[in-house]
Amino acid sequence: MTTAAPSARALAHPAREEIRLEGVLHALSDPLRMLIVCELAAAQVGVTCSHFDLPVTKSTSTHHFRVLREAGVIQQNYRGTAKLNGLRRDDLDALFPGLLDSVLDAAARQEARLGA
Amino acid sequence: MTTAAPSARALAHPAREEIRLEGVLHALSDPLRMLIVCELAAAQVGVTCSHFDLPVTKSTSTHHFRVLREAGVIQQNYRGTAKLNGLRRDDLDALFPGLLDSVLDAAARQEARLGA
Numbered sequence: 001m002t003t004a005a006p007s008a009r010a011l012a013h014p015a016r017e018e019i020r021l022e023g024v025l026h027a028l029s030d031p032l033r034m035l036i037v038c039e040l041a042a043a044q045v046g047v048t049c050s051h052f053d054l055p056v057t058k059s060t061s062t063h064h065f066r067v068l069r070e071a072g073v074i075q076q077n078y079r080g081t082a083k084l085n086g087l088r089r090d091d092l093d094a095l096f097p098g099l100l101d102s103v104l105d106a107a108a109r110q111e112a113r114l115g116a
Numbered sequence: 117m118t119t120a121a122p123s124a125r126a127l128a129h130p131a132r133e134e135i136r137l138e139g140v141l142h143a144l145s146d147p148l149r150m151l152i153v154c155e156l157a158a159a160q161v162g163v164t165c166s167h168f169d170l171p172v173t174k175s176t177s178t179h180h181f182r183v184l185r186e187a188g189v190i191q192q193n194y195r196g197t198a199k200l201n202g203l204r205r206d207d208l209d210a211l212f213p214g215l216l217d218s219v220l221d222a223a224a225r226q227e228a229r230l231g232a
Contacts, residue, residue: 021146021226025219029142095229096222098214103141107210113211116150 009084011076013067016091019072024092024099027071032056033064034107037087040074041104048086127185127192127199131152132207135188138207140215143187148172150223153203156190157220162200 028034032054040047054061065085068074072091076083092100144150148170156163170177181201186191188207192199208216 021219021222022147022150025141026145029138029145031138034138044131063188096218098218099222100216102218103137106137106215107214 009078011078013069013075014072016072016095019088019091019095021096022097023071024073024096027068027073028103030064030067033068034103036064036068036085037073038104038107040085040087041089041100043086046077046079046086048079048082048084050082118232124193127194129185130188131189132211135204135207135211137212139187140189140212143184143189144219146180146183149184150219152180152184152201153189154220154223156201156203157205157216159202162193162195162202164195164200165197166198 015099017069028037035054036052039052049065052061056063056064064078065074065083069076072088075086078084087100089100144153152168155168165177167180168177170180172180173227181190181192181199185192188204191202191204194200203216205216
């Protein structure tokens, strides 16, 4: 069972109850994926993949978005040929209250400390 | 620079300022390592590796403890031939306030939900 819309072009997403803490933490343990998550947290609307100026190839970027989607951290839906990305904040907050905010805060503190 | 004691048998630990969020999250993204961290959080004193009844070989267990130590999540110090393990709560709380508690809470919630 997934939360994806029943379309041939819909992307597979875990249902809320299928999301696992270890998968979420693994998805967040990569600096580029954390960067994506921080930008999505700051955005109030869906963001296309091409919005992100990541220093990696397109296929590597696609891989990172897929890891985040398959872990249940983000949702990805097609709009035309572009993928719109958004954080699954409601699902994560329901399963793990406070976790996402503490990770985002930790990332901001580290960025402020290291300037990276 | 490390926080390890200047002994030939001392184990290398990252100094507080060397601890990175991505390394901490990666260390916590494995179920066995999370189990170790939860038990250490519940313990008020150092705990030997042999205390943990992990369903893996000794070398795999040693690997997991090393990942946690090198990420800055735990400290390991020899007492005789045994290693005493403890959470680096002060360091983690100073760097990433609230993160460890929210992860421990998330792990407890998932265990209660899945019974695993």
